[in-house]
Amino acid sequence: MLDSFNQTPFLHSVITIGSFLILLIGLVGALSKKNLFKIFLSLAIAESSLFIYFIGMHFSIGKIAPIVTNKVTEFSNDMVDPIPQAMILTTIVIGIAVLSLALSFIISYYKLTGKMRIDDMNELGEDK
């Protein structure tokens, strides 16, 4: 029975459903949490769901990593597509940069006003 779990379509469906759930968790967290840190954390979670989906959907059972070693001496069709992996690496780095920028903004804002919750942030708006 466990062999049926080792099939590519099943793997893809698990990854699809799983990443969709994580995306949902991330988005729901971003839109309903009130603490600023938690909002950005949720957004990071939502982004990572996309990474999982992308990499996971390019993987099929039986493929190996696209690295030439002593045993695997040439590129062949057994290898996973390397482009998504490069793309996602870049995107992860961008995500880290954005997240750290956000954290520094939150810390500076807290030092200026002492507020950490998003519904306390009231300096902008039509009536100011």
Place this chain on the structure above:
Amino acid sequence: MFNFAITSLGNLFFVLSLTVFVSLWFIKRDNIILQTLLLTSLGIIFYANDLITLFIGWEIMSWSSYFIISGKASLQTSQKYIIFNLGAGFALLGAIVIIYSFVGSFLYSEIVFNKIPIEFRTPIYILLLVTIFIKSAIMPFHYWVVDTYEESDHLFSVILSAIISKAGIFLFIVFFIKIIGYKYLQSNLFDIVAWLGVITSIVASFKAISQDSMKRLLAYSSIAQVGYIVTILAILNGSGLEAGLYHTIIHTFVKLLLFVNIASIIYITGKTKFSELGGLLYEYPALFILLVIGIIGLAGMPPLAGFNSKFLIYTTLLEEKKALLLVAVMFSSATAFLYCYKLVYGIYLGQPTHSKESYQKLPNSYYIAQIIGTLILILLAIVPSLAIEEFNTILISLGFKPTDFKSLFELNGGFASFNGGVIMSIFIAIFIVILLIAYKLKNKTRKVKDRLDISYCGEIPNPNINLHYGYGLGKELSRIGFIRVILTNSSKRYWEQIRVVTEDSSLIIKQFYNISVQNIGLIIILFFTTLLLIGVQ
């Protein structure tokens, strides 16, 4: 991008505008840059050969006059002025763009109107009529006029009344006569236009009578007079065009005369209301005589030139067998007598209600404009067909038959004519005779020294009682049923409702931009999911 052509029609309107501007520049030269810009834009409009040039001139006229007006007028009045005039401009732009999309060119000469399919013609006419109505203050689009005339600079009101109100008339002639041509226009739409014009003049005449401020009375009078021009142009033939052009000239100079006269009074006394004025005849007889000449021209009575244009209007309406319109125009002219009378009585006659110490001396330059107006009125009274000669070139250029006249002294109205020289000479003769008789009998008269030497319902009045019924003239009119209906209803409610609705909806819609970030994110996600569910089959 600009395309100009010197036409006789353009020459006529531009010479009129230039005369008014120059006679005002003798008096005072302020806002010189803006006024020059305004005059240039009028030149662009009148000499344009191309729809885009016309529109450019039109819009420059709108915003340059706005800046002159907003210097003195209140915020609401300036807003009303610019919104209505920009509305007129945008309607004109809509019409121009639709015409261009079918005809492919902006040049007047290349616009062949039968390339436009039938179902688009009436919307184009309606857009152009909206522009013309707003600019010529046909009701209910007149809402911006009265406050603007009252609150702007006294000498700028002259320009507003004498020239800018004629821009709509020029647009009518250029579009409906020159570009489109009478043969494409259905008479049903223009019957309604004619009636709107005459109803405007009736209502405006009644409203003019009950005004207390001098400038508001003249503002309503301007609306009424331009209403006549729109009506007679909507008759859509050559004699209608001629009558309209004649009335344009007469009205320009009459309003030049009247508004500068009013401006002189305001300059001298500092007061603008009839209730504060009266009896100025003795100190300023020259101004009184000039105003009387203006009144005679305004009311359209012989011997002065005002009668010429009224004569042409009546004969045209009779020729076209539009009896009801004729009756309505005559009714409006008769009503005009009342406010003419109020104008002269309220300022110059009657009980003096002012103190003379704070009077300023009037500079002589104020007389120049008034004398120009007077001279034109007298000149055209004696040789009325002098103007017809000019109009014949315009009529020929627009494709109509020129009017023939036997001599310059005679005005030919189709099936009737009169000789201006003869009328003026008879008038002057009778005038001199009566003047001599009065002079002879002067010594046999008893001068009434004291105004209060009268009996007033059995009581002797004291100086505190206001015996000047000149300023209250018109109050009793509200007792007549249909006049009360006219006077108490105004379009103000409807326009103000539009403004209030827009502002309230703005306050509600603005809240979209005031919501918290998480709600914004929620809206974005919901928008995405909704469209996804709709689009995915």
Place this chain on the structure above:
Amino acid sequence: MSILYFIAIPLLASFLTLFFKNYLRYISVAINAILLVLAYFIIENLPITENLSFDSPLAISFVLTKGSAFFMTLFIGISFLFSLYNITQNSRRDIFILTNMLLIGVIGLVLSGDIFNIYIFFEISSITAYILTSLNRDAKAYNGAIKYMIIGSIASIFLLIAIITIYLNIGTLNLITIGERFGYMGANTQFLVLLSLFIGFGIKTEIFPLNFWAVDIYQATSSKINTLFSSILSKAYIFVFFHIAYLWNVDSKYLLFTAMIGVISFGIAEVSSLTSKDTKRVFAYSTLGQLGVLFIGFSYNNITIMTGAIFLVFMHSITKLMLFLSLDILEQRFGQSSIEIFKQFKSPFLIIIFIIGFLSLLGLPPFGGFIAKLTILSGLAGVGAYIMMGAILVISLVEAVYLFRLLSYTKDTQPKVKISIPLLQKAILASIAFAIIYFGIFPNALLDISQQVASSIIGGVHV
């Protein structure tokens, strides 16, 4: 002479600013001037495609077409004027590095030829925009920056969804190859891709249901930064979005949808602006409205309308540059930005600048905005979109209400504060005003250029 110089030179300059801390303002002007000269020389050989490493469809490519060249030159020009303006101000030093990076991000967006590169430069410009929002270092600025980051991250997520779906189904990242194979995807997948792209770019181009964040951000930063957002950033995203749309030959229903969204966006922005009490918000609403008109202009597959839209891009960018810089002068003098400051300043020069700017925004002759509006409206009437044309005219009337109200405030008779402006800033503002009047009276050269740009965008395949 490679087009990569446009990205490499400012990037190198940004790194070298560590060594020239006191001369930053002059370096900034110099870099922009060098880029302008380079752009002038490279324009003769269009179109140019640069491939890094291999040939397409596997390589990273940068493409310079007439459309990209126009936008790139526009952005460099605006950045040049902005850095020239900043010479005499005592701004923070960071502004020079950040405008440089913003320019890199925007040029990269416009030049890149494959979709992942677009994402990279999208993120670069977004991050720079976040930091620019917080430049004032006060509570309002950080507030704005945090909110901008939340919304911007949502935009990146949607753009990433689009890229992921494209690569999973098509297998390449190159824009032209995607365009060739786009029609072979399933209809649902196409719809998902287009929708995610619309949401992702739409958030940054500030279009109707996605722009509720924009007005707060304009209020949070100082007016100088708003210049960059309004004149450079949003135009870049609009260009990339529509360039991709025409390159991939999308369904005409999609373009109809964007036109509808554009006109709704215009209407709602102008109506909301009527009762706003803060000048930065008023100008922000005006920007949102004009971006709606640009959406309408770009959404029709018609040369005349697109020419008008390109003309409007140019006119609106320089008009908003002038207006926001003038507003910055007022804001620095008064310390606040409510509309009452229009009643309190006395400076005939600034009043004339505001008059020219507002009349050009409304599209009144003889200013450049009129030519843009006339071309768009003639094009709309030509294709038969009469209701759209009428809607634009009516909503412009609403726009006139609040713009003329601001102008009447300047004639108010309160006691006034005299404002003196340094000569360099007066010269820059006056030259932009002169350009607006010049292109209003002699528009033919610019109309010609706009037509070439328009045909290159509509043409799709790289011309």
